[in-house]
Amino acid sequence: MSWLDIAPDSPFSLANLPFGIISTSGNSTPRAAVAVGTYAFDLSTFSPASAPAKVKQHWEAFSQPTLNTFASLGRPFHREVREYLQTVLKDASNKDAVSKCLIPLAEVTNHLPLKIGDYTDFYASTNHAYNIGVLFRGPDNALQPNYKHLPVAYHGRASSVVVSGTPIRRPWGQILLDPKAEPKVPTFTPCKRLDLELEMGMFICTPNNLGEPVDVQSAEEHIFGYVLMNDWSARDIQAWEYVPLGPFTSKNLGTSISPWVVLADAAIPRTEGLPNENQLASYLQEGKKANMLDISLEVDLITANGKKKTITKTSSKNLLWSWPQMIAHHTITGCNLQPGDLFGSGTISGTETGTEGSLLEQTKGGKMVVNVEDEERKFLLDGDSIVIRGWAGKDGERIGFGEVGGQILAPLDLGKK
């Protein structure tokens, strides 16, 4: 408990203390803050007089426009800062000093929390991979032979990762109007099958050198924290472009993340993930069963007319591979990770109706509809918004992610066809 009077169901309890980058109308310089209750606690203006020496020494990291420097200081430092902040925020004698640095969240502009060097998107939810595989390649080849031997992934586009609230423009691209017609001749058109992908994102803090893989047992120490992610996807463009080198422009239109990074040191509950009957290669053997974060996830679809439906309820535990396993695999051939690198989990889907992390799955490739009050959707229409929420933990010590939202803008008029 705290003099701060944080509501029991607040996503931003003292057990959470997620970090972000904010600016305000009065101070347009982006700087670091933690979310607590209904406030952003502006770290750049708080004086850490009573902090441990090392924390004081590096406090200027919170005046920087990204969290990269803070992240690069490593997990032990993050723990020290978290402990210090919890002490400060619990102790009523700090009320005056702290209050001066509290800004109502409603008055805050959020920025990308880290400068992202590279972004990698995994494909770690067996249920999603199976559902998509059925639609793209049929049930016989739905899961490729490699799927349960290694965490399948591809490099995403770091520059197009944006913070929650950024509008997403419906893209133009090449699609096959009739995928079965021969010869295959594409049409240049605005995307007709624009979709969301419900994912978790993970940021790297501690780097490794090129040529030096990260051991799966110590990979956890390379994790800065987690965010919610929506990997907007142009399904019709993806289907035409993705062979043989993978998705490209269909995933470049924007990837949205939530603004508050829940640090790896916040005690998110863990549980077992999806089953894997394979004997794994040594570098992927993590040796603990409860290696999945258990975060409740929900997706709302809100139409231009304000009609609203929670279309998905699922959990982040629906993954075959843990974050440490993804790190070990990403670096096994020597790839160097850097502070601020972003991993996506891949779309997270359960096995039942209403637990799928994409419209492509919910509508069986556009063959069915999702009802949003009196409207129907197969894919996203202009003006639609998607909001993803996520939280873990009990009342009073909630570890909430807040939300990541974005609205679809009408396509440009590219005129000539």
Add this chain to the structure above:
Amino acid sequence: MSWLDIAPDSPFSLANLPFGIISTSGNSTPRAAVAVGTYAFDLSTFSPASAPAKVKQHWEAFSQPTLNTFASLGRPFHREVREYLQTVLKDASNKDAVSKCLIPLAEVTNHLPLKIGDYTDFYASTNHAYNIGVLFRGPDNALQPNYKHLPVAYHGRASSVVVSGTPIRRPWGQILLDPKAEPKVPTFTPCKRLDLELEMGMFICTPNNLGEPVDVQSAEEHIFGYVLMNDWSARDIQAWEYVPLGPFTSKNLGTSISPWVVLADAAIPRTEGLPNENQLASYLQEGKKANMLDISLEVDLITANGKKKTITKTSSKNLLWSWPQMIAHHTITGCNLQPGDLFGSGTISGTETGTEGSLLEQTKGGKMVVNVEDEERKFLLDGDSIVIRGWAGKDGERIGFGEVGGQILAPLDLGKK
């Protein structure tokens, strides 16, 4: 001609003036230079007293540790700087002032010329795509239906791009020892089929905003310049991992580039590229025939014992898609490009024996050998070095790229299997 006495066959003529980032034993601070004859001309220590006002105003960009700021100042500025430097270097009255800033290339340490935000690797050489397609999928599906409709590409790993001379460690990874055996069970082992890929690299200067595609007709103005590239590739790891989302760890072990960026404003000769019978989508219609750079390219393989062979002679014109077409396609769904982003052309291969840009192609997937004096190679062995050279233009006005080289280190001992 110039008082500098540049050899007629020097890659670094006054018509070239490529930019790079250097340091020296006497001054370890990375800063900008141009290569001219056998020297690096240190721009950070040269006083641009007689330069046009705008050039003088931005000269401090050359004291930065990357060329990103210079690149971001745009093509008109690059032209102004090039003209000024040519004037300075031709005029004997500058001999004393210039000489103080000339450092023999042999005494210079080269660094990555730009900080790379994102790196994208294309697949633009039809000959290479066909050869690889035959090996991976057989002749019937060698070229996928989309290949001649859009520039196929995938996102690469920006962090693992390294400058010429950086050693490359043979990676461990999962491979199928017998690709035909069922069930498919991978083995964790050092890569047995390590290969080079001869490519050209292109750096972006002028950015575009998310959601705003770059028109193919103005895309040329977004090009900063070009380098040679070797996209080291673990073929056995690639074959197992690449379905369905594309190459990942097989391309993360390191990608080497030459240190001197030949600016787009250097007049590299142009010619026609590979034929395309398709009616292209409007956003890819460039409307000029001679849209390919014509750069002579050679690859040397040097063994640990010092045996040497030029295994490849080809030209950069062996591409189906031009750089402006790649830019237009990359951005068509709205992807934002940033100064310092790197594009790779994809492996460049001609149609004849000895013109292929990879060992995979030269040895028909390891079925034949390449002779290097009295040694034989199917793929690269530990201690082997690859050196790629490239140049265009006539004697006296050569536009040379110098070279990109790298040696293969023995794999780590990852011990336990």
